[in-house]
Amino acid sequence: MDAADVPTETVRVLLVDDQELFRRGLRMVLEADPGLEIEEAHDGLSGVARATASAPDVVLLDVRMPGMSGPRAAAAIKEVAPSARIIMLTASDEESDLLESIRNGASGYLLKDSSVDQVSDAVRRVAAGQSLISPPMATRLLEEFRLLATRGEPEPRGTKLSDRELEVLRLVALGHNNREIGQKLFISENTVKNHVRNILEKLQLRSRVEAATYAVRERLLDLP
Structure with a gap:
C-alpha cells in the first residue's frame, strides 16, 4: 500500500x-x-x-x-x-x-x-x-529467520535438552530476560546465561530469537 x-x-x-x-x-x-x-x-x-x-x-x-x-x-x-x-x-x-x-x-x-x-x-x-x-529491527529479525530456515531441522521437541534447559527455553520464548528467568527459577543470572549458551550450542542455534522460534515451532510452550 x-x-x-x-x-x-x-x-x-x-x-x-x-x-x-x-x-x-x-x-x-x-x-x-x-x-x-x-x-x-x-x-x-x-x-x-x-x-x-x-x-x-x-x-x-x-x-x-x-x-x-x-x-x-x-x-x-x-x-x-x-x-x-x-x-x-x-x-x-x-x-x-x-x-x-x-x-x-x-x-x-x-x-x-x-x-x-x-x-x-x-x-x-x-x-x-x-x-x-x-x-x-526488521533487518535483524529477517536475518535470524533466514539463518534458521537455511539450517537443517533440529531434533524434535528439544530431546537434547535437560529439564532445566527446557524450562529456561520456554521462558526465553515468552520474552523474559536473564534476570527475570533467574528470579522465576530461583537461580543466578550467570547460571541462566550458562543455560542459554548450552541451549544454543545443543540445538545449533545462534540467538535467542532462533531459540524462541524453535520453541514455538516444536510446541514446547503448550500454546493453543
Missing part, C-alpha cells in the same frame, strides 16, 4: 508511556496533525483501562514500564479492545522484546529515535491494516 492509499480520516490514538516528559512532548507534536486525536495513559494498567473506555484505533505503547510491561499490556488491550491496532514505541532494540510484543498482538515496533513524521505515518499505516517494524 502506497502512502497515497493510506486513509486520511481521523485516527484516535492512545499514547501509553511512563515517562511524562516524553509522553507530553510526543502528544504536542502529534497533535499538530489535525487527523490525529491523542489521549494519554501513564502506565500499562491505566492504558488498559483507557482502552476499555475509549476503544482507540491505534495504541502507541512503551515496552518497559513499571507494574505491567508493554507486551503484557498489549495482550490485555487486545482483549478489551480487539479492533485496536498496537504499535510498540520504545528505546529497546532487544530481539526478545520484539518477539514478545508481536506474540502479544503488536502490529508495529518502532524505536524512539524515529522521527515524528515516521511515527505519524506508522499510526496511519497500522490503522489501515498494515504491519510495520523499524528497519533496523
